[in-house]
Structure formats: structure tokens, C-alpha cells
Amino acid sequence: MSETNNKNETDLVNDAFKDDKRSNDRTCIISGATGSKETLIRLVLGPDETLVPDLANKLPGRGLWISANRAILDDNIASGKFTKAVSRSLKASYKQDAGDLPSLIERLLTRRCLDRLGLEQRAGNIVTGFDKIKAETVGKSARDIIGYITASDSSDDGRNKMSAAMPAEAIMSSLFSREQLSQALGKDNVVHVAVFNSGGAKILRAELDRLKRYRGIPE
Structure with missing residues (x-):
């Protein structure tokens, strides 16, 4: 994976949703790291406003991509950075408790x-x-x-x-x-x-x- 440098929050959001049909790469909404769909983890907002892991990359809806690293996810959930990244990506306030998400994944x-x-x-x-x-x-x-x-x-x-x-x-x-x-x-x-x-x-x-x-x- 390669880190994306010198990018502001808006750039990270735009990159996370850029669907370049010529490329299999996606962008982590937290770090800006890029990787293939097979190496990252896709999350989809469910009807109950909770994030659902879509490990087969088949669920409908706008997906959020995160790096496949539990330690990083745990740290960002604890610090509140994950919630902020999700809110930016969804362009709406996300307030659900994601504490159980790492274990579920x-x-x-x-x-x-x-x-x-x-x-x-x-x-x-x-x-x-x-x-x-x-x-x-x-x-x-x-x-x-x-x-x-x-x-x-x-x-x-x-x-x-x-x-x-x-x-x-x-x-x-x-x-x-x-x-x-x-x-x-x-x-x-x-x-x-x-x-x-x-x-x-x-x-x-x-x-x-x-x-x-x-x-x-x-x-």
C-alpha cells in the first residue's frame, strides 16, 4: 500500500469515492492509503444507520473503504477520528457507536x-x-x-x-x-x-x- 501525502480532508473523501473503472484501487477514508478492493475492507451504511462490513464487495449502496488493520481501526475509533472520517465521507453526521465493529470484522x-x-x-x-x-x-x-x-x-x-x-x-x-x-x-x-x-x-x-x-x- 502507498500513503497519500499532503492531502486535505476533502481530497481524502473525494479519493475514497472515486470510481476509476480502469483501476481496482480504493482509498482508506482514515489514512488515505490506497490498495485493491481485495486488500481493503468495504463498509456500507445499513437501513438502521449502522455500518455493515461488506467483505464480498457486493452489497448495494455507497461504500466506505478502510485499511485491513485492526490496531489502526481500534485506535481511530477510540480517538474519535473514525467517526469524523465516516461523517466526512457520508457528508452527514454519523453518531453510531462503532466499538463492536473491529470484532465483528x-x-x-x-x-x-x-x-x-x-x-x-x-x-x-x-x-x-x-x-x-x-x-x-x-x-x-x-x-x-x-x-x-x-x-x-x-x-x-x-x-x-x-x-x-x-x-x-x-x-x-x-x-x-x-x-x-x-x-x-x-x-x-x-x-x-x-x-x-x-x-x-x-x-x-x-x-x-x-x-x-x-x-x-x-x-
Whole structure:
């Protein structure tokens, strides 16, 4: 992302709503940082005047865009800067309490990842279990592994051994507990998950990247 420098508040508002059909970039209403629709988070004002996270970018209405970073959002809500930025963007006074918004966004981002993981399981693009994945890493299919997900409450030893066997380009993730992974995949005690290359797996990778950024986890 690139920071927008030397811009006043009106410029930030105008940039936030500029819909350049030649570009996928959008502008954060708080910082002026720019990024693609897939890396920012869209908010839409609902009928009850509350802000609704539109993570699929499909809800009708005029959207507000914010950077995918919970720490920044928490700080700006606490300081009142977020409310001011929303009011400027909507060109109307916004007085709703946004204190629960950061937690709601994180829950929804997490659910999108786990739902996509379940879809990839049903499509046959997932292998679970230490031994089964280990066997895949030494076969011809190793180059097709684009992601390795391990439970956040797994042992360091198992995680380190499996991570070392993964292709260098595979994304590594330990964002979810074994309970969350087990529920998403409909299996008991899921600790290790390998994700194989597919169109859906690429979507999963993008969703994992966005959740990592939101939690402030280094790339």
C-alpha cells in the first residue's frame, strides 16, 4: 500500500469515492492509503444507520473503504477520528457507536476463511493429517501445494517439521485452532492441512492474507 501525502480532508473523501473503472484501487477514508478492493475492507451504511462490513464487495449502496488493520481501526475509533472520517465521507453526521465493529470484522474475516476451507475440502483440494501430508511433500504433487495450515494450538515440533517440508512458495498459516479447523472440515482433531492449487485455493490464499493483515501478523 502507498500513503497519500499532503492531502486535505476533502481530497481524502473525494479519493475514497472515486470510481476509476480502469483501476481496482480504493482509498482508506482514515489514512488515505490506497490498495485493491481485495486488500481493503468495504463498509456500507445499513437501513438502521449502522455500518455493515461488506467483505464480498457486493452489497448495494455507497461504500466506505478502510485499511485491513485492526490496531489502526481500534485506535481511530477510540480517538474519535473514525467517526469524523465516516461523517466526512457520508457528508452527514454519523453518531453510531462503532466499538463492536473491529470484532465483528474479525469474526467475519475468520468465517470467510473457514467457509472457503470447507469448500476446498469438498472439492478435493485438501489433505489433512501429518503422515498423509508428509507423503504428499515427497511426491510429484508437492509442487501443487500452495498452502499449509496448522492449528494454532498444535505442537511446535510437528509444525516446524511440516513447515520445513513445504515448497518455498507455499503460504504458512496458524490462524485457527484445531477446534475451528475440525468444524470447518467436518473431521475430528484436525491439526495439519495442506491446500492444493486450484482457483478456489487462490481465493482462500487471498482471504488468509487479508485476515493476517487485519490481525497485524507480518507477511
